[in-house]
Amino acid sequence: MTIFSFPTSTETFPWLLLLLLPPLLILFKTYLLPSSKNLPPCPPKLPILGNIHQLGNLPHRSLRDLSLKYGPVITVYLGSVRTVVVHSPETAEEVLKLHDSETCTRPALSITKSFFYDGLGLGFTKWGDYYRDVRKLCVLELFSVKRANSFRNIREEELSRLVDSLSDSAASGSQVDLTGKLAKYVASFTSRMALGFSFVGSGIDNDRFLEIFTEANRVIGKFAAEDIFPVFGWVVDRISGLEASRRKSFRELDTFYQKAIVDHRERKKTGEEREDLIDVLLKLQSQETKLGSSRITDKHIRAILMDLFVAGIDTSSVTMDWTMAEIARHPRVMKKVQTEIRERVGDKGKVTYEDLEGLEYMKMVIKETWRLHAPSPILIPREAMSRFKISGYDIYPGTRIHVNTWAIGRSPDVWKDPDEFIPERFLDSNVETKGTSYELLPFGSGRRGCPAMYMGLSTVEFTLANLLYHFDWKVTEEVSVDETPGLTSHRKHPLCLVPVNVINRLS
């Protein structure tokens, strides 16, 4: 009898099976039995479509409704893509703080390829060394407090132009489309800051730029079939024309940015001293600064400009539009905020940056507006990079993760009378907007939070304070709070009000 002999294949099989069983079971459980995972609850889904049919026209609202039934963390399948959406401050904190380092990348979306230079910018770029370098460059060189303050005079000039045009309407007693005026004002100010000019002489005037830009925002906000059905969705996007309209918008903006870069280089040769954001980027280019493993090229600059325009214009202008709409709907608030501003500023003839510090009620009005009308109702998607838990549920690598900030702002578990506009709720409250109070996240939070908060906030406060200081606002028709779908929450109908001149300006 041999104690040990080389086993035959028939002998080996049971032993091999026994040895391989545990890993095989783990593989089977992990990949072939998804239903046995402890995933966040998922509403009943359809084959192929998943839960798409339940998202409706305004997904932040439909998802909130689903979360009322299934809980604050839900799974929805966008076609074949597993997506987790969180709806409470606690679960938002888990995603944005506790698991920030595991969720701070972006999924590979088709818009990144066709519109955001395949991830050379910031907002849609995957986490990694390259992203960290671009973010650092933007935070230190483009969006710092010092840089934002260096553009104060531009903002003042643009505001002065806006107030002049509103004064003309006030003199004739005519109604103005304040939504349109605010959008143009922010676009002018942003382009002067970034490009040094307000489109004049660029072959594109303000109106044309806004047209291209509005169209760009429209196509960016659209669901692409490719992002839902990665294998064949791109065919649908071609047939539906989405891909073509994205490319058209992209080409127009790309050409425009490149022309601005070339013009800047030419101008530099004449020795003209000026420092807009393209100048800053060109200087870094000439110093051979690196982003990831590559030196800064013109394409990097165009990608950063795209992010700056897409992320910076809409968010600021919709905030002001919603705030003015809510103020117009609430005469008590209008009176109170105007009294605060006028008492503080007196007969100086304009609100200065120094005055903003004391305008506590106005700041509450803005917070209340953000609570009800989150500028990004659903934050830009994150993607899980490892396996972890949220509220005890398993989250697997590759899962898309969304934070529904709109739902958090409207939650009766967090806010008393959540659908009412009551700025006083922030009196003696320590809820702030910079990303550490998870019940109010207008700028997002964590590693992907807005890098230009100071710039955005100072534009909003300075502009609103001046509009409310200079004018009373007569409401001649019902102010609607209907929204349109998209990445940023726009009001559906333009805000039309009659300005009444009350403060004569100092020149």
Ligand code: HEM
């Ligand atoms: C009131 C004005 C603004 C609001 C409410 C706002 C809000 C936001 C929000 C919600 C995000 C997404 C955060 C996330 O996904 O967690 C974001 C990201 C971003 N914002 Fe802002 N923003 C404002 C102004 C600006 C301005 C003026 C700029 C630039 C000029 C800007 C540039 C960006 C960029 C580049 C990102 C992407 C960050 C990343 O993914 O790393 N924002 N912003």
